[in-house]
Every structure is written in structure tokens, then in C-alpha cells.
Amino acid sequence: MIYADRKETVKTYEDLLHSMQESGRQYDLEKIEKAYHIAEKAHGDQRRLSGELYISHPLAVACLVADLGLDTDSIIAALLHDVVEDTTVPLDTLKSEFGGDVALLVDGVTKLTRIKFSSVEEQQAENLRKMLMAMSNDVRVMLIKLCDRLHNMRTGDAWPEKKRLFKAQETMEVYAPIAHRLGISNIKEELEDRSIYYLDPFAYKTICSHLEKNEDAESFISGIAEKIGERLKENGLEKFYIKKRVKSVYGIYRKMYLQNRDFEEIYDVYAVRIILDTVGECYNALGIIHDMYHPIPSRFKDYISTPKPNGYQSLHTTVIGHEGIAFEVQIRTWEMDHTAEYGVAAHWKYKAGVTAKDKIDDRVAWVRQLLESQRETDDAGDLLHDIKSELLPEEVFAFTPKGDVINLPAGATVIDFAYAIHSAVGNRMIGAKVNSRMTPIDHKVATGEIIEIIMGPKDKGPSRDWLNIVRTGEAKNKIRNWFKKERKEENMAEGKAALEKELRRNMINIPADRYDEFMRDMARRQRMNSVDEMYAALGYGGLQMSRLIMKIKEEYAKLDKEPAPPVEVKIPEKTEKTNGGVIVEGIDNCLTKFAKCCNPLPGDAIVGFVTRGFGVSIHKADCINAKMGLEGEDAPRWVRAHWAENVKESFTSSLEISAIDRGGLMMDITVLIAEMRLPCYAMQARRLNDGRAAVSLTIGINNTEHLNSVIAKIRKVEGVTSVQRV
Numbered sequence: 256m257i258y259a260d261r262k263e264t265v266k267t268y269e270d271l272l273h274s275m276q277e278s279g280r281q282y283d284l285e286k287i288e289k290a291y292h293i294a295e296k297a298h299g300d301q302r303r304l305s306g307e308l309y310i311s312h313p314l315a316v317a318c319l320v321a322d323l324g325l326d327t328d329s330i331i332a333a334l335l336h337d338v339v340e341d342t343t344v345p346l347d348t349l350k351s352e353f354g355g356d357v358a359l360l361v362d363g364v365t366k367l368t369r370i371k372f373s374s375v376e377e378q379q380a381e382n383l384r385k386m387l388m389a390m391s392n393d394v395r396v397m398l399i400k401l402c403d404r405l406h407n408m409r410t411g412d413a414w415p416e417k418k419r420l421f422k423a424q425e426t427m428e429v430y431a432p433i434a435h436r437l438g439i440s441n442i443k444e445e446l447e448d449r450s451i452y453y454l455d456p457f458a459y460k461t462i463c464s465h466l467e468k469n470e471d472a473e474s475f476i477s478g479i480a481e482k483i484g485e486r487l488k489e490n491g492l493e494k495f496y497i498k499k500r501v502k503s504v505y506g507i508y509r510k511m512y513l514q515n516r517d518f519e520e521i522y523d524v525y526a527v528r529i530i531l532d533t534v535g536e537c538y539n540a541l542g543i544i545h546d547m548y549h550p551i552p553s554r555f556k557d558y559i560s561t562p563k564p565n566g567y568q569s570l571h572t573t574v575i576g577h578e579g580i581a582f583e584v585q586i587r588t589w590e591m592d593h594t595a596e597y598g599v600a601a602h603w604k605y606k607a608g609v610t611a612k613d614k615i616d617d618r619v620a621w622v623r624q625l626l627e628s629q630r631e632t633d634d635a636g637d638l639l640h641d642i643k644s645e646l647l648p649e650e651v652f653a654f655t656p657k658g659d660v661i662n663l664p665a666g667a668t669v670i671d672f673a674y675a676i677h678s679a680v681g682n683r684m685i686g687a688k689v690n691s692r693m694t695p696i697d698h699k700v701a702t703g704e705i706i707e708i709i710m711g712p713k714d715k716g717p718s719r720d721w722l723n724i725v726r727t728g729e730a731k732n733k734i735r736n737w738f739k740k741e742r743k744e745e746n747m748a749e750g751k752a753a754l755e756k757e758l759r760r761n762m763i764n765i766p767a768d769r770y771d772e773f774m775r776d777m778a779r780r781q782r783m784n785s786v787d788e789m790y791a792a793l794g795y796g797g798l799q800m801s802r803l804i805m806k807i808k809e810e811y812a813k814l815d816k817e818p819a820p821p822v823e824v825k826i827p828e829k830t831e832k833t834n835g836g837v838i839v840e841g842i843d844n845c846l847t848k849f850a851k852c853c854n855p856l857p858g859d860a861i862v863g864f865v866t867r868g869f870g871v872s873i874h875k876a877d878c879i880n881a882k883m884g885l886e887g888e889d890a891p892r893w894v895r896a897h898w899a900e901n902v903k904e905s906f907t908s909s910l911e912i913s914a915i916d917r918g919g920l921m922m923d924i925t926v927l928i929a930e931m932r933l934p935c936y937a938m939q940a941r942r943l944n945d946g947r948a949a950v951s952l953t954i955g956i957n958n959t960e961h962l963n964s965v966i967a968k969i970r971k972v973e974g975v976t977s978v979q980r981v
């Protein structure tokens with residue numbers, strides 16, 4: 256039995272050698288032989304579920320990799336792809352035996368293999384695809400993985416039912432779309448067909464029997480191929496190749512079962528593919544076909560002038576044959592055909608023998624070219640995104656221990672990860688294990704990591720510092736929400752203290768008697784219901800201190816300069832009567848007196864205060880008592896007032912004169928006052944220590960104009976430095 260197995264294995268190895276010969280590429284056979292022996296020895300007597308020796312699997316995968324035309328390193332990596340995961344050979348050994356490139360490829364495939372998906376629900380599938388693309392940062396990793404999956408799907412009959420279904424669904428949702436995006440149509444179609452074979456065996460058999468029964472169809476399509484060949488020759492096209500093609504099982508499945516058509520209704524079950532040397536010949540051939548058969552207009556597609564997003568180019572047309580049976584004709588060049596079958600791998604097939612550096616440059620060029628061709632198409636977004644994440648990682652994908660994929664922006668931390676799972680997980684987080692090791696909570700998530708969040712007691716709650724660590728808005732909001740809900744009192748105290756500190760720091764000193772009103776106003780402006788709510792918001796971070804303090808500064812500046820706001824008094828009727836040179840709005844014949852605190856003069860802006868029993872007291876509008884009074888509970892008693900025209904009465908005014916002391920100063924001042932015929936009610940002079948003198952003077956004056964001229968004259972007295980009205 257074992258002997259028979261070995262013989263089988265040797266035969267498969269010969270197949271591999273044959274594939275390599277076919278590819279026309281130079282291989283390092285010695286190195287490949289060595290890899291084969293290491294793999295064979297390492298897997299030893301391990302067997303697959305089907306009973307075959309395990310080594311048959313890596314050998315078969317290596318064959319597929321060689322068929323794609325990949326290089327020596329890729330074939331070696333294919334032979335060794337399950338060694339690290341399933342045997343005792345460490346990665347370091349592979350590195351020392353075959354070099355860093357092989358080790359990286361094997362490591363990449365191993366990582367992809369290790370991923371255990373929990374489900375392939377629709378929303379997860381796209382994440383999975385993106386993640387796999389991002390993880391295989393060398394396209395060869397993904398190509399080897401696709402070959403691995405293809406061979407497993409070919410040989411999965413021994414799997415238990417549940418595994419078959421799961422693998423098939425995963426292949427359908429994740430790997431076939433990736434093969435499609437990489438443009439490898441052969442592998443894509445076979446993956447899909449094998450998936451349907453497991454997922455819907457009945458439909459699979461039905462379709463196969465339809466195809467088998469149709470022997471007529473086979474001779475029909477052969478006849479057509481022959482006729483087309485003849486006509487092409489008649490038209491001077493000598494070098495061409497015609498392939499007869501049957502649509503894939505899955506392609507038919509989609510039309511029959513998802514679009515509800517009968518098998519007979521499907522136009523393009525049978526197709527003829529014409530392969531030519533040049534694009535010109537392709538269009539030429541198209542003309543000839545349309546001349547031979549009647550085309551169905553809606554079914555003509557020119558993917559040569561407008562390639563598909565994955566780079567596919569071809570002319571497609573569906574025509575009606577002479578027997579009334581429709582069939583599809585695909586016309587393309589050899590190069591286009593090659594690209595269609597091998598996609599990204601076609602690149603290696605063409606460029607056999609280039610150096611490693613060229614390869615990387617070419618790969619980037621290939622990606623660029625792909626991006627260019629994507630631009631106008633609809634599903635450009637997806638692939639663009641995939642390729643971008645390959646070259647400039649901007650997203651990361653990590654796993655929960657259960658295998659759910661969490662998609663985060665690059666730079667996100669394990670805290671973001673926890674909140675992305677659920678806010679309850681984030682709020683209870685006390686630590687995290689990444690790939691089974693404890694890590695700091697600011698650890699930045701990398702693609703492919705398996706992250707386990709360690710949770711504390713239910714009421715544990717996040718830390719405020721996390722707001723500075725997390726990267727996603729989602730995590731920030733969830734953290735703030737927690738503080739908002741759970742710690743109201745604490746937030747209020749914290750917010751209030753923080754605001755007071757910030758006010759001191761900015762030297763904003765709101766008068767105590769205006770403080771509450773000021774803050775109420777600020778809270779209203781922030782759309783908060785109360786000052787407490789504003790404090791709480793500051794506490795949990797829902798309101799930014801920097802923003803609030805900016806607004807406070809604005810309002811504070813106004814508060815400082817603002818003269819007392821004009822008093823608004825309801826005026827019952829507009830009657831103005833002169834009284835003592837002052838008109839008090841709305842009050843007739845009232846008794847007025849001039850307040851001693853500010854001695855208003857005609858020309859000053861004034862306001863009146865309705866006293867209890869002594870008429871109206873007139874103050875200067877900027878008098879401190881007037882300002883204060885307007886704020887107090889007596890505010891309604893303050894009334895507008897102004898000077899009547901032609902005030903003749905005399906008023907008193909006090910002046911404070913500063914001067915450099917000298918003999919005769921007082922005399923000069925008194926002489927001046929006498930000359931101006933001003934009544935002088937009081938005069939006091941004192942000598943100051945620094946050789947200066949101060950003189951206080953109370954004089955009779957008519958109005959501010961009069962006063963200003965008096966002040967100007969006093970200023971001219973020798974030695975006088977300033978004169979101020981007090």
C-alpha cells in the first residue's frame with residue numbers, strides 16, 4: 256500500500272517537472288528537488304482525509320503554481336507551504352536553506368491558512384477579501400494560496416458534510432472573487448464550479464447532464480468553428496486559432512437558477528473563441544463574423560477599447576447560427592487571451608528570467624496600469640481600494656478569537672478594536688492579548704492579528720486618558736457617552752474645576768455678581784439646558800474646553816468695555832418738561848438734584864434715578880453708582896434723562912491739578928481763576944515728596960464746554976502737568 260503511494264507521489268513529481276518544462280522558464284531544479292525532499296520527509300506518513308499521503312497535496316499545488324508560470328521561489332514555497340503549520344520544521348530552517356524570499360512566501364501562506372473564519376456572511380465577505388489581499392503583500396502569496404485552495408476543492412470529497420459546505424461557501428464568497436480580481440479566469444471558474452458541486456449537488460448534476468446530452472451541440476459548435484475558419488482564410492487571415500468553449504457550470508447555474516431561465520434560453524452556453532496576432536485583425540474578424548451571422552445588437556461588447564476592471568480585454572458578440580441557435584464569439588489577441596487566463600500571473604509568464612528588482616518595479620507598474628484602467632468603471636472602487644491597501648496600507652483587519660474580522664483605520668489601537676466589537680466590551684476592557692500575548696493598551700493593531708480583549712467587572716468603565724489614545728470616532732463617542740451617563744456628579748465637579756482653572760490661567764475675572772448670569776448665558780449659547788449640564792459636558796469631554804474658552808473670551812471682552820446698557824423704561828406718554836435744566840423722560844415737573852458722587856455738568860451723558868421722596872437724582876451715565884444700580888433690583892427706577900437747551904444755571908465741578916512744585920504756583924492759579932470770573936468754592940493744595948504738588952479745586956461752571964476751556968487754561972500755567980475732573 257505504502258509502496259503504491261510512493262509510486263503515485265513520484266509520478267506527481269514527474270508531473271511537476273513536466274509543468275516546469277512546459278512553462279519555458281529557467282528553474283533551479285536542484286533547489287526545487289531539495290525542497291521536495293524536505294517536504295516529503297517533514298510530512299512523513301501524514302495522510303489526507305482521503306487516505307493519500309499528505310505530500311501529494313503540496314506536490315499538486317506546486318504543479319498548479321508552475322502552470323501559472325511562477326518562479327522557482329514560488330514553486331519551492333508551494334512544496335513547503337504546509338510544512339511550518341503541520342510539521343516540526345521551523346521557518347528559520349527554510350530561511351537558511353532557501354533564503355528570505357521563500358521564508359516570506361511560506362510565512363505569508365501559513366498566515367492566510369491560519370485564519371479561521373467564523374462565517375462568510377455577506378458583510379464579512381468583503382472584509383475578508385480585503386484583508387487577505389492586504390495580508391498577502393506579495394501577490395505570489397495569494398497566487399499560491401489560490402492554488403492550494405483549488406487543489407483542496409478538487410479533492411474535498413472526503414471532507415465531512417459540514418466542512419464541505421463551509422469550505423465551498425468560503426471559496427465562493429472569498430477566494431473566487433479574489434481570483435476574479437486578479438484576472439485569473441481559469442482558477443476563478445474552477446473554484447466556482449467546485450463550490451456549486453458541494454453547495455448544490457443536484458443543480459450541478461442537472462447542468463452536467465444537460466451539457467452531456469447535448470451531443471448535437473458539440474457537433475454544432477465544431478461545424479461552426481470549421482466554417483468560421485474557412486471564411487477567415489478566404490479573407491486573408493492566415494494565422495489564427497479557434498477554441499471551442501462551453502460556459503462554466505456556475506455561469507450556467509447563475510442564469511438557470513438565479514435568473515430563472517431554461518437551459519435552452521441561455522445564449523452563450525457555447526462559444527467560439529478566435530485568437531489572432533493583432534488588434535486590427537480582431538476588428539477585421541469581427542466584421543467577417545457579423546457578415547456571416549446575424550448579430551444580436553444588445554449582446555455586442557467591446558472590451559478591447561474599454562477593458563474590464565481586472566484588465567480583461569476581448570470582443571464579445573452573440574450571433575444567431577443558421578440553425579437558429581445563438582452562440583457567442585469571443586475575439587482577442589494572444590496576449591489578451593493570456594491575460595484573461597492568468598491575470599496577474601501572466602506577468603511572470605511573460606517576464607521569465609527577469610531579476611527580482613525588476614519584478615517589484617513591474618508589479619508596481621502592473622498595479623498602476625490596473626488603476627488607470629479602473630478609473631471609468633463602476634466597481635473601480637473595490638479593486639482600487641484593494642490595490643491601495645496593498646501598496647499604502649490605510650486599513651487594518653484583525654480577528655476576534657472567534658474569527659470575526661474587525662476592520663479599522665490604520666493606526667487604530669486595541670481600545671478601538673474593543674469598542675468596534677461592542678461598547679460594552681470597550682467599557683469593561685482592562686487589557687488585551689495580541690496573538691496570545693499581553694500587550695499595552697496603546698498597541699497599534701496590525702492586519703492579521705488575533706486580539707482577545709480582557710474584561711474587568713461590569714461597572715469598570717473606560718479611562719479618560721483613552722480619549723487621547725483611541726483613533727476612531729466611534730471609540731471616542733462611546734467613551735464620552737459612558738462618562739456622560741455614568742459619572743454625572745463627577746463630571747460636573749471635574750468640569751467646573753477645569754473651567755475655573757482655565758479662567759484663572761487666561762486671567763478672566765468675571766465680577767462675582769455677574770458670574771452666574773454670565774455662565775447661564777454661555778450654557779445657553781452651547782445649547783445646554785443648564786450650567787450644570789455644561790460643566791458635566793466639559794467633564795466627560797462632550798464639550799471642548801478650548802472651544803468654550805474662546806467664546807468666553809469674546810463675551811468677556813464685551814462685558815469689560817460695555818457701558819451700562821441703556822435703560823429701557825416703558826414710556827407711557829412722551830412729555831418733556833424742563834426742570835433745573837434737565838429733562839426726565841416720561842416724568843413731568845419733577846424735582847431734580849445733582850448727585851454728589853459724580854457732579855454731572857451740562858453736556859455730560861446723564862441718567863436719572865427716581866428716589867423715594869426726593870424727586871429724581873441725576874447722575875453721569877458712566878458714574879459707578881448708575882452702572883451698579885442698573886444691575887440691581889432697583890433697575891426699573893433708573894430713567895432716561897438729558898439736558899435741556901440753554902442751561903443757564905451754574906454747576907459745581909471739582910478739578911485735581913498736578914504740577915511740579917515751585918514758588919508762586921498757587922498764586923498763578925488763583926489769579927487765573929479770578930481772571931476767568933469763576934466762583935471758587937473750595938481749594939486745597941499739598942506738597943508731595945518728590946518735588947511735586949497737588950491742588951484740589953471746586954469751582955462754579957456753566958457746562959462741559961465751559962469746563963473744558965477752563966481746564967485748557969489751567970494746563971498752560973507753568974509747571975502744571977495735568978488737570979483732571981473728578
Ligand code: MN
Nearest residue numbers: 312336337403
Ligand atoms: Mn495546503
